[in-house]
Amino acid sequence: MKINYQPIGIVHSPFTKLAGMPIQPSRAKDISGSIEVFPEFTEGLDDLSGFSHIILLYHFHRSTGYRLKIIPFLDNQLRGLFATRAPNRPNPIGLSVVRLASIQDNRLSVMNLDILDKTPVIDIKPYIPEFDKGTEVRIGWLEEVRKREAVSDNRFT
Amino acid sequence: MKINYQPIGIVHSPFTKLAGMPIQPSRAKDISGSIEVFPEFTEGLDDLSGFSHIILLYHFHRSTGYRLKIIPFLDNQLRGLFATRAPNRPNPIGLSVVRLASIQDNRLSVMNLDILDKTPVIDIKPYIPEFDKGTEVRIGWLEEVRKREAVSDNRFT
Numbered sequence: 001m002k003i004n005y006q007p008i009g010i011v012h013s014p015f016t017k018l019a020g021m022p023i024q025p026s027r028a029k030d031i032s033g034s035i036e037v038f039p040e041f042t043e044g045l046d047d048l049s050g051f052s053h054i055i056l057l058y059h060f061h062r063s064t065g066y067r068l069k070i071i072p073f074l075d076n077q078l079r080g081l082f083a084t085r086a087p088n089r090p091n092p093i094g095l096s097v098v099r100l101a102s103i104q105d106n107r108l109s110v111m112n113l114d115i116l117d118k119t120p121v122i123d124i125k126p127y128i129p130e131f132d133k134g135t136e137v138r139i140g141w142l143e144e145v146r147k148r149e150a151v152s153d154n155r156f157t
Numbered sequence: 158m159k160i161n162y163q164p165i166g167i168v169h170s171p172f173t174k175l176a177g178m179p180i181q182p183s184r185a186k187d188i189s190g191s192i193e194v195f196p197e198f199t200e201g202l203d204d205l206s207g208f209s210h211i212i213l214l215y216h217f218h219r220s221t222g223y224r225l226k227i228i229p230f231l232d233n234q235l236r237g238l239f240a241t242r243a244p245n246r247p248n249p250i251g252l253s254v255v256r257l258a259s260i261q262d263n264r265l266s267v268m269n270l271d272i273l274d275k276t277p278v279i280d281i282k283p284y285i286p287e288f289d290k291g292t293e294v295r296i297g298w299l300e301e302v303r304k305r306e307a308v309s310d311n312r313f314t
Contacts, residue, residue, distance in 0.1 A: 001163065001164055001277060002161060002162075002163065003161065003163065003277070003279065004160065005161075005162065005248040005250075006158065006247070006248065037239075041247065043226060043237065044225035044226070044239045044247075045239050045240070046226065046236065047237045047241075048240040048297070049297070050297020050298055051295060051297045052291065052293065052294050052295040053294055055252065057250055057252070068200040069201070069203065079203065079204045080200065080201045080202050080203030080204045081201035082198075082202050082280075082282070082283075083202070083203065083205040083207070083208065083283050084283070085282055085283070085288070089280060090163070090165050090198065090201075090280075091163065091165065091214075091279045091280050093162075093214055095212065095214070095252070095282060095289075097288070097289050097290070120158060120160070122160065122250065123239075123246060123247075123248050123250050124239040125242055125252060126239075126242070126299070127294065127296075128296055128299060129290075129291065129294050129296070130296075131254070132254050132289070132290075133254070133286075133290055133291075134210035134256070134284050134286065136209065137286050138207065139207070139208055139209075139283065139284075139285055139286070140204060140205070140206070140207020140208045140283065141204050141207055142283070143207075
């Protein structure tokens with residue numbers, strides 16, 4: 001079975017290189033940028049401005065191949081790939097929950113942006129705590145290391 | 158630009174028909190099922206069992222086309238598609254945060270499952286509140302209607 005997707009838009013961000021990027025939106029609180037949705041999809045953005053947060057799904061276009069055990073950012077031990085958020089995955093889809101500042105026509109201004117410039121966006125969904133927020137959460141290996149410094153290096157380039 | 162993905166696994170759930178399904182994991186608390194990850198990816202599941210919740214990304218394989226304005230479940234007004242979680246999207250990717258009960262070899266037992274049986278899974282990520290949980294959240298049109306009854310009908314079949 002083949003699954004074929006096409007970009008619906010593109011990310012404009014200050015990050016043009018992988019090294020030195022914040023790893024996740026929570027580490028990128030002051031970073032703003034925008035999502036340019038291609039004009040033919042603009043009508044689908046109606047009503048979105050009422051939401052404070054959106055879920056961006058995007059294609060890690062710089063991803064090249066993957067290994068099933070990797071040393072993730074934030075750690076120094078090999079971990080199963082699906083227990084990490086590493087970009088090199090069998091299907092290199094990225095997910096970020098970002099704050100939506102405003103929408104003008106087909107352009108979304110967002111904050112907490114942790115995505116590389118020119119990344120193709122494949123879906124935008126409203127973030128809805130009732131659906132998306134786990135309760136009584138455990139976070140495995142990250143529990144020990146979550147407080148360490150969080151700036152990416154070039155291990156996935 | 159074409160993006161090609163391949164399933165890494167398949168959902169086994171009690172839901173064989175779209176109508177009558179719970180709309181989201183939060184409405185499917187008692188529903189359990191499993192994710193069968195294809196054997197060649199099993200090693201990538203290491204360390205995942207330490208996480209209480211996982212993010213499933215999957216392909217809405219029954220989705221056929223889309224419109225940019227739709228009447229979503231939970232509402233009776235036309236809304237912009239990207240302000241909804243409707244399955245018929247330009248790229249029909251589904252996202253569910255589900256509770257991970259256990260892992261045995263290549264099979265994940267999960268709870269709060271709101272996904273159709275035989276749905277192809279394209280990615281599995283650990284759910285990490287620090288990254289994935291919005292704060293000071295507003296939920297637009299859903300604010301008014303979130304307390305209504307939440308069982309899907311057949312409008313997307």
